[in-house]
Amino acid sequence: VTGALEVKRTEKVIGASLEAAPVVHVTAEEAATLKTLSFDDLCITSGIEITTDPAPAEAFRIEDIADVGVVFERADGDKCQRCWKILPDVGTHSHPGVCARCAAALGK
Known part of the structure; x- marks a missing residue:
């Protein structure tokens, strides 16, 4: 790879x-x-x-x-402000600008 x-x-x-x-x-x-x-x-x-x-x-x-x-x-997607991965779900969670994994790590 x-x-x-x-x-x-x-x-x-x-x-x-x-x-x-x-x-x-x-x-x-x-x-x-x-x-x-x-x-x-x-x-x-x-x-x-x-x-x-x-x-x-x-x-x-x-x-x-x-x-x-x-x-x-x-x-495909946007860059997560926390982990920098480019993912389609960035910005769709309670913490703006992050992916699901980072949103979960940040908590509610």
Whole structure:
């Protein structure tokens, strides 16, 4: 994921990894493992989709890792003022300008 994002940073498509919500194409076994993690937090992205669908031809790949392909997608929504993730629910909670996770952390 970080390799795919670095390409987009170099191309000036994004400035920060939190602007991304990539789709990661992996095997079923890898998907099961990744879904047990906060993989978006690990990759420092605003979201991430794990799929077992075959990776399209344009997916970013690393030669030594045959079964993994990453397709860049831009994160959708507004930037949370607390965690800086770009999420569609920002601004819809009791604390203006934050996402659901941050609103819960801030309490009522």
